[in-house]
Structures are given as structure tokens and as C-alpha cells.
Amino acid sequence: MAVHLVGVRITFYICRYFADTIRHVGGLPRVVRADRGTENGNTDMIQNTLRSANRDIRALTNTTFMYGRSTSNQRIESWWSRFKPAGMQAWIDHFKELDNAGVIDTSNLLHIDCIRFCYISLLRQEILNIAILWNTHHIRYNPHSACPSGRPDFIYNFPDAYGCHNHICHFDVNNLNILADLLAYNVSDVDADNSELFNLLLDEGNRQIPTSMEEASYTLAYMLDRIDYYNTQI
Secondary structure: OHHHHHHHHHHHHHHHHHHHHHHHHOOEOOOEEEOOOHHHHHHHHHHHHHHOOOOOHHHHOOOOEEEOOHHHOHHHHHHHHHHHHHHHHHHHHHHHHHHHOOOOOOOOHHHHHHHHHHHHHHHHHHHHHHHHHHHHOOEOOOOOOOOOOEOHHHHHHOHHHHOOOOOOEOOOHHHHHHHHHHHOOOOOOOOHHHHHHHHHHHHHOOOOOOOOHHHHHHHHHHHHHHHHHHHHHO
16 A cells, blocks of 8 residues: 555655646646556656647647657666766665665554655655756767757757757646646645654654665664654553
């Protein structure tokens, strides 16, 4: 049951991230491509519903969300091959070790929230560093590729200078708000009640929010141990 609930939460969270990104950039993508994971269903509905107001052929034929096997998406697979060595593999291995050692139970929502509480700021900074590195690196010219060469940040912000086009599509903000209220959860790092509990445990142990992977693992183990102890006293 807990695993199912985690899957439902992911579906609504991904949809919220999509809706927030649309607001941030001020427009919709011309087309979204994804695999058939259940987490993409609500995003599909928002994309196709909002794009239906446009007059291009994809909007008129309701094909603004494309499905395909993830293994066939060469660009995202190529990105993953760079993402892990850039820093994420160490984190993946770290959480696998915690799971294999029995420190965490990934089917326990309280454990998941405790992991987020201890690690989220560290993970955000790691991902930000990887994004900055990627967006400012130089893509070499390839005569066999239709993709432009240059730095991703510049290509994205000045497409005309690279012989590209901005395919952003307009949308109705009111319609987005209605759809987001129906199909997306408000995203918070940690449940409010659990966050209060975790902060109390930090104060009790005279600890601070972790600033390194090692500190986070010690803090996580301490907090889960205290939670188990208090549960036995009930």
C-alpha cells in the first residue's frame, strides 16, 4: 500500500513541477516526449488540454505529447550517461548502501520524509552544480547532427543566433490554474507535521541541518533510531 501511495505522490508531484515550469518560462513546449510510466499521465492531460487552444497541426491532432520507450530516447539516455558520472552515481550508491544495510525502509513514508529532510539541500546543490556545468559547456560542431553547436545557455536564450526557432506556445493561465488544482499536488520537501518532528529531534540531539553526505547519514540514522525508540514507548 505504501509503495502505491509513493507512486501516486510522484504522479502529482511531477505534474506540479511541469505546471510550475510552464509558469516560469511563460509558455508551453511544442511537444513533450515521455515513456508510458504512470507518472506521466497527468502531465499528458495538462499539455494536450492547454495546447488544444493553439492552431498548429500538433494541437489540432492532439499529438503534443508523444509516447515511446525510454530506451529509444537517445538524448535522455545520453544525458543519463553524463549525469551519473558528474556526481549522481555517488549518491545513488550511498542510498543503496543505506537500503542494503537496513538503515532505511523505502516503503515507509516517514523514512522517505526523513531522508528528504536530511539530504534535500545537499542534493539540490549537487544537481544545481551539474546543471551549471552542463549548461555552460561547449557543444562541438558535428556535421552529421542537426543540433547546433555552442553553449546550451546561449542556444536556449538566443535561438535565432544559431539558426534555431523558439517553439514556445502560449497558454491560458486560468486554465492552467484549474488543471493544476485538479491534477497536481503542491510540492513540499517534507510533510509539515513530520518536519516539526524532525526539527524537535535535531534540537533534542543538539544537531544542525547536515552540510555533507557523511553528516546527513549520521543524522538520518540518529533520527530514525529515536523515532523507533519513541514508537516502542507508545
